[in-house]
Amino acid sequence: MDGLFLSEHTSSLSAEKNRVDLSTDLNPVEKLLLLSQLYVGRLKGSFMVKEKNHKSTILGEVRELSPQEISVRTDEGYRLIRVDDILTIQLCQEEVDD
Secondary structure, three states, rough: OOHHHHHHHHHHHHHHHHOOOOOOOOHHHHHHHHHHHHHHHHEEEEEEEEOOOOOEEEEEEEEEOOOOOOEEEEEOOEEEEEEHHHHEEEEEOOOOOO
């Protein structure tokens, strides 16, 4: 019986891995609080954002901040991101140089 369960569990895990989860655990107030902390501290962040039907990660420093969108300076230039499209926000440990 255990072998059957393990087999079903493994196929379930592989199906789960292929699904793109576009949900977010952060409410708008939490997002803006984290974004403002990155902005004020001039800290580099990692932002998982939804773009159409997939996710992408943007690394950079928040340079402009409004309740609707942020401007992030990345290595490739500036990106405008809608706050509603941000799924996760993480602090990057490296220093940002001007």
